[in-house]
Amino acid sequence: MSCKRPHSRSRSPGHFGSERPTARILGASGQQLGVLKLSEALREAQSRGLDLVEVAPTANPPVCKIVSLGKFRYDLSKHDKDKKAGGAKLKEIKFRVNIDEHDYLTKVRHGEEFLERGNKVRVQLQFRGREMAHQEFGMQLVEKVRDDLSGMSQVEMEPKITGRNITMTLTPLPANRRKRRFLPPPKEEAAADSQNGSKS
Structure with missing residues (x-):
């Protein structure tokens, strides 16, 4: 038996x-x-x-x-996926309305690194003083971050104004759907690119 x-x-x-x-x-x-x-x-x-x-x-x-x-196998698989998802960390990147281009690119690159490692990313923009009178500028910046990281993530929580902050949460796309924009390609991709370049 x-x-x-x-x-x-x-x-x-x-x-x-x-x-x-x-x-x-x-x-x-x-x-x-x-x-x-x-x-x-x-x-x-x-x-x-x-x-x-x-x-x-x-x-x-x-x-x-x-x-x-x-059903038993499905439940096991779902449990494993939930455990892996629960293990993802929430990272945070902070912005100011008047951030310069270099600092902006540095922070977005960090966001892309966090997403590449499978972490969620909370984007936070803080208003100071009279900046609160122009919240639309802050919202435009947060939406730009969303668009710049769209190849690596999808929006889990839409941009929301709370007090003097705008917050948004991004969750990573499946690894096979991620498209880097700010990080260099993986070593094997870089090696393949250099070989192709030498042939041309």
Whole structure:
């Protein structure tokens, strides 16, 4: 008798063998069904149109769950993605309305670096004194930052005025969709470019 393994490389059921004829069985919602013979557990799973999936092979006895194998794999994958997303840090870059071009490019380059590493970026613009009378200039600058980083990110939180600040949050695009604008290309791309240049 066998119990399917969610990560089996061969995609075939993993066999316990005669020395492990029983397993602790969980229902689809996690309820304990007790320690059963694998033959009984398989019949129970089949009667429900579900699979018997091994979830804790090193336990004694091993633990199997009666569940749809496809749904189980999907839930595992979603959990892994959520963990990775939760690990992303929130970085911040600050601007002033009257920032000069060199400082602007430096800060936008930092933003691109943060996004390249998979971090979210909070863009904050602070008004001082009479600058509050011309909030449209601040909004234009924040929108320029958004546009300049659009090849690397998408807007998670639209620009919002709070007190003397305008804030906006950007989240990185998937790695295969990112297009650098301010950072130099990766080494392998740079090497390929130099080779192409020498041929021409």
